[in-house]
Amino acid sequence: MKEFDVVVIGGGPGGYVAAIRAAQLGFSTACIERWIGEDGNPALGGTCLNVGCIPSKALLDSSHHISFLKHEAKEHGINSSGITVDVHKMIKRKSGIVKTLTQGISGLFKKNNIEWLQGSGKLITNTQIEITPIHNKAEAYTVSAENIILATGSVPFNIPPAPVDNDMIVDSTGALKFTGVPRRLGIIGAGVIGLELGSVWSRLGSEVVILEALDEFLPSVDRQIATSAEKILRKQGLEIRLGTKVTGTGSNNREVTVIYEADGEKQQISFDKLIVAVGRKPNTDGLGAEQAGLELDQRGFIIVDENCKTNLENVYAIGDVVRGPMLAHKASEEGVAVAERIAGKPGHINYDVIPWVIYTWPEIAWVGKTEQALKQEGIEYQSGSFPFLASGRARALGTTEGMVKVLSDARTDRILGVHILGPGASELIAEAVVTMEFEGSAEDLARTIHGHPTLSEVVHEAALAVDNRAIHF
Ligand code: FAD
Ligand code: NAD
Numbered sequence: 503m504k505e506f507d508v509v510v511i512g513g514g515p516g517g518y519v520a521a522i523r524a525a526q527l528g529f530s531t532a533c534i535e536r537w538i539g540e541d542g543n544p545a546l547g548g549t550c551l552n553v554g555c556i557p558s559k560a561l562l563d564s565s566h567h568i569s570f571l572k573h574e575a576k577e578h579g580i581n582s583s584g585i586t587v588d589v590h591k592m593i594k595r596k597s598g599i600v601k602t603l604t605q606g607i608s609g610l611f612k613k614n615n616i617e618w619l620q621g622s623g624k625l626i627t628n629t630q631i632e633i634t635p636i637h638n639k640a641e642a643y644t645v646s647a648e649n650i651i652l653a654t655g656s657v658p659f660n661i662p663p664a665p666v667d668n669d670m671i672v673d674s675t676g677a678l679k680f681t682g683v684p685r686r687l688g689i690i691g692a693g694v695i696g697l698e699l700g701s702v703w704s705r706l707g708s709e710v711v712i713l714e715a716l717d718e719f720l721p722s723v724d725r726q727i728a729t730s731a732e733k734i735l736r737k738q739g740l741e742i743r744l745g746t747k748v749t750g751t752g753s754n755n756r757e758v759t760v761i762y763e764a765d766g767e768k769q770q771i772s773f774d775k776l777i778v779a780v781g782r783k784p785n786t787d788g789l790g791a792e793q794a795g796l797e798l799d800q801r802g803f804i805i806v807d808e809n810c811k812t813n814l815e816n817v818y819a820i821g822d823v824v825r826g827p828m829l830a831h832k833a834s835e836e837g838v839a840v841a842e843r844i845a846g847k848p849g850h851i852n853y854d855v856i857p858w859v860i861y862t863w864p865e866i867a868w869v870g871k872t873e874q875a876l877k878q879e880g881i882e883y884q885s886g887s888f889p890f891l892a893s894g895r896a897r898a899l900g901t902t903e904g905m906v907k908v909l910s911d912a913r914t915d916r917i918l919g920v921h922i923l924g925p926g927a928s929e930l931i932a933e934a935v936v937t938m939e940f941e942g943s944a945e946d947l948a949r950t951i952h953g954h955p956t957l958s959e960v961v962h963e964a965a966l967a968v969d970n971r972a973i974h975f
Pocket of ligand 2: 661693747780
């Protein structure tokens with residue numbers, strides 16, 4: 503039986519990063535991964551690289567160009583009449599990016615001497631894992647490990663009224679490979695995936711209707727930001743119907759009809775395609791949790807402590823399969839921290855300072871507490887905000903919607919939250935994350951020199967505004 507210091511189950515951003523860090527620290531390391539890529543070959547990278555972060559951003563970027571050409575180019579003096587979209591080529595480009603990146607991980611494994619065990623891993627004990635090879639051509643075999651890291655990720659949540667058939671009704675994976683632009687596209691769920699994929703297909707020409715169960719739009723986002731974002735997205739053509747309860751669907755090979763309740767009335771609407779994006783659930787299928795005595799909570803997440811330790815000695819779990827936000831960077835940070843803890847180092851994760859980004863346009867990004875959370879928790883705070891409208895760079899860019907809001911402690915001025923709706927928010931939020939990681943104050947940001955003309959000046963001015971001394975507004 504082969505023996506390793508560390509065996510990771512799952513090669514997504516949690517697992518592959520944990521494996522690389524473990525190998526860097528000198529451990530003999532293996533990573534078990536069963537994913538089959540679009541081309542039929544085994545692939546590393548998990549949900550994020552294969553069917554999540556990367557392909558969705560590739561399509562968001564492609565469709566953003568179209569949106570620019572259709573709606574903004576004229577203002578720049580660019581005549582873009584007669585543009586056409588080759589969806590096939592766009593999807594092929596996306597698949598090419600995915601392939602390059604997943605192959606890149608396999609290159610990193612080789613460089614770091616990490617053994618990729620291609621197959622499905624099942625816990626036998628806290629030191630033994632059985633592997634069933636992907637294509638079932640070879641016999642199952644067992645490896646032993648001094649330390650095991652479980653990083654089996656998550657899968658889309660299904661709802662009984664809208665069963666995914668991968669034809670008319672798809673989940674996020676199916677929505678990344680439509681072969682044409684659906685004329686009428688329905689989406690169940692106005693969460694991150696609904697808004698991102700809704701934006702993609704709406705920019706490409708679909709009439710998009712999003713059915714959301716809750717009465718409030720993006721409840722975990724700062725209210726001021728969420729309200730502005732909702733207005734902007736509606737103006738762009740996303741029809742968002744809040745407070746709808748989907749009770750059933752029916753489809754023939756031409757259209758899919760959704761039956762739902764809203765305002766106490768039964769209603770129905772038909773689409774060419776329907777995307778179900780109502781959240782994701784932890785993936786422990788075939789992991790052998792029960793047999794090995796691994797504790798899961800009621801929702802199926804592997805139970806871990808603050809150090810990602812499970813109830814089994816020397817077995818850790820990280821990423822989407824444990825509590826906390828389902829984000830790639832959170833999974834990766836937990837992977838690094840666990841590998842370092844195994845090496846006796848003080849692995850560090852600051853769960854209070856995890857950035858969130860929704861890649862609509864303008865983008866929505868935030869870190870720390872929202873204004874509504876601060877009020878609810880009775881924390882006294884001060885607030886400064888600054889609109890992109892007053893930024894020279896945003897004007898040059900032609901995207902002036904949105905704002906930056908900085909929230910800091912009323913007594914100490916320590917930054918408690920930063921909320922951005924605007925161009926490049928996904929990049930701008932990094933400055934806030936670094937400042938908060940160093941427990942910085944709004945005054946620290948305000949006294950830091952920002953290049954001119956840049957979008958980051960909007961962050962600077964919002965920090966100045968906390969003390970009522972913004973210059974340009
Ligand atoms: P995963 O990436 O899910 O990887 C788990 C891996 O484990 C899989 O490859 C699976 O095949 C493998 N596995 C499971 N069980 C076994 C087993 N028994 N044996 C062997 N292998 C096994 N997050 C962001 O931060 N930014 C984004 O922009 C973003 N966009 C997204 C867009 C979409 C459409 C989706 C669906 C998700 C997006 N996410 C994004 C979320 C992100 O993909 C996840 O948070 C991230 O992939 C979690 O990483 P992980 O390593 O925990 O799990
Ligand atoms: P989500 O939790 O963001 O949104 C799901 C939405 O569906 C919620 O608004 C919920 O109220 C609604 N909903 C649930 N059941 C419903 C029903 N029966 N009818 C109508 N609406 C219903 O989940 P998601 O959009 O599926 O994304 C899953 C996770 O993947 C995210 O939480 C996030 O962690 C991750 N993700 C991140 C990014 C990013 O970081 N940019 C992008 C995509 C996905």
